[in-house]
């Protein structure tokens with residue numbers, strides 16, 4: 231291991247309470263200036279060792295913030311005006327913080343505890359590993375309206391051979407079955423993903439398998455990257471690297487498919503009435519902007535008084551990367 235990476239691993243290896251103690255407490259003026267949404271780090275590091283990823287080496291072993299710290303921080307954020315919290319972690323759904331009795335609490339149970347905070351309207355979390363989507367977390371999606379129906383759940387590849395080489399420890403079929411279970415619990419769940427093209431040894435057929443899983447799952451959005459070697463990771467030592475022009479062509483085809491799916495997802499929202507958290511003044515006079523449950527930007531006519539509230543908004547059209555809506559009450563008048 232590179233000496234710098236080694237030092238980073240040692241530096242992050244200290245007790246859980248200390249590890250998160252440096253995080254500043256929420257202050258009202260800072261929160262108001264920042265907006266109605268906030269990120270809350272609950273977990274750092276990762277034990278998964280995907281063969282392309284530096285996180286387990288640079289951030290160290292998976293460490294979770296104790297439950298009381300998370301709840302205290304969430305309450306302070308809500309008191310300071312925050313309405314939506316996104317729980318953050320490199321592998322956030324591996325969260326296993328301890329409660330006051332020393333019991334290990336998973337992300338699903340943590341979501342139920344956060345749901346009891348009066349004034350917290352929306353809850354999200356990112357980034358998750360498929361193997362850590364346990365029954366309790368899926369049940370939380372079924373039971374908790376504040377847990378938004380938009381989940382970033384990377385699969386990286388649709389080829390079992392490449393998934394194995396990536397050390398993802400699941401197959402494409404297992405991922406598909408998981409998506410089914412999540413959608414059974416929360417039928418309106420929209421998915422986002424990450425994809426790596428051109429992992430060492432990826433054949434044309436492997437890549438076609440990735441396009442197939444994208445078509446089968448249907449993503450509301452996705453991030454995609456060309457594989458590049460990360461020093462110190464097992465992937466860096468693999469032979470059979472894919473030629474740069476092949477990676478470029480595959481990335482183009484994958485992004486074309488995902489863009490089509492994203493546009494279709496936006497279009498499928500037209501005619502629906504969605505709860506929108508109004509967050510800011512819009513770019514045009516008399517407009518405000520906010521976010522749908524699916525994290526889409528929504529623009530509509532409305533006064534600044536609406537900022538901070540959740541309004542039912544009829545979606546009447548789409549624009550580049552956003553939706554156009556009108557207040558449902560105004561539409562009915």
Ligand code: SF4
Nearest residue numbers: 276278279280283285
């Ligand atoms: S890709 Fe995610 S799950 Fe895999 S090692 Fe990196 S942080 Fe962990």
